[in-house]
Amino acid sequence: MSDKLLVIHNNLEKLLDSKREAMPTNFNKTRFLQNCMTVLQDTSGIAECSPVSVARTMLKGAFLGLDFFNKECYAIIYKGQVEFQTDYKGEVKLAKKYSTKPVKEIYAKLVRAGDDFSEEIISGNQTINFKPLPFNNGEIVGAFAVVIFQDGTMHYDTMSTEEIEKIKVNFSRKSNKTGEYSKAWVVTPGEMYKKTVLRRLCKTIDLDFDTIEQQQAFEDAGDVDFNQEVKPQQNSPLNPNPVIIEAEFTEVTTESEGDPVEAEQE
Template identity: 50%
Template sequence: MATDIQVLAALEDLLEAKHDALPSGFNAVRFVQNCKAYLPDVRGVDRIDADDIAQQLFKGAILGLDFNAKECHVITEGAGARFQTDYKGEMKLVKKHSVRPLIDIYAKNVREGDGFEEAVVEGRPVINFNPLPFNNSAIVGSFAIAQYNDGGMVYESMSAEEIEGVRTNYGKNPGSDTWDKSKGEMYKRTVLRRLCKTIEIDFDAEQRLAFEAGGEFDFGRQPRPKQQSPLNVESEVEPNATDQE
């Protein structure tokens, strides 16, 4: 339905019509050029409405993220498209917009054999992480840390089982092959998103909507229900095609 030329034309119209929503110092010409270089990598653009693709690209503009640098993505699903932030794009946004200035924010995966300890010492959280060199064992969990300029620190940790539960119950597309091809990045992204909920971020209304739209999960819906199998063993209901976005 759409060609790259049509998408870019629709995007330029959006950038002009909604320029007040764009970040200070935003370079529209460079953004469009980056999107032009990025679009050939998006599968299925030709079956999506040009305005729909342009709307997803515009969310990246609102947040000041670069598609060509893989800070965010357009994901095509069926006849529709959605915006998705990348792990490094989310770190960039939180560092830039945190009300309490940050030195750094990052996430790590913990694999079998790695040393990991979390504790509270004299009222302050402490994380000790000693990974084995070049460890390719199974991921057993992930953690994310935000370090503030004033010396404070907050963190979140999640087991692999907990992350998979969030994926199954709240994932916008839990069956996506991205989870299998880039499991490490998706795990880090999941725990980082949870950490972000504890950090006060100075977004305007448009930015907050774009940031929420870029998440991998929809926490506003009810978890997928469970049912009793014929063997009276509790099991999850297999989602129908209509259950997945």
């Protein structure tokens, strides 16, 4: 393990220990650390990032019980900055786990030119019909998300490509801060379309997270911010105020031989 990765490992381990009460039930610290280091070894640009910022980013995945190695979430690096994002399947996992109303199935689909898609209201009940063309690689015209609860009821949401693009332009956190879009929008736009409509559907589902750390990590993981109102900053280690984190741990460094130095507790 390189000196940089060792610094990240030691900082992340200390954070996990200091916040163990905020971790999900059955959280396996050893496996999580191993998986994080495996992923970071193959992550380009990691040397340009602050070890503390990387450790804080990985901590968000721990709070939510998501696995970076299984690609349920990502640490995305761009121009020396690291950001946390959930994958589509990570969003599905969280919705199933934290919905107060038991979920039987939840998913999102892309609708392409040539697919058969319709919405209907039958006897007062909303329903959708979707019959995609086999192996359709046509232009994406929209996306929809569906949640089916164990009691048989369902919710769904639909968004046209034009609507998703407008939301990306106006409400993308990355765009609002830098004038650019996150790498995911460029490399995997279809997955971001599905994640966007699924995230908006989740606004209609009562998700009850166990801790404030989980709630904020979930909010941070969404590239699109559907909450337009300004909310007061909450006392959580995920807030951008470094005083909160620094009050709990000091960045771990390495000696010239690569041996870790004990962090001082304040």
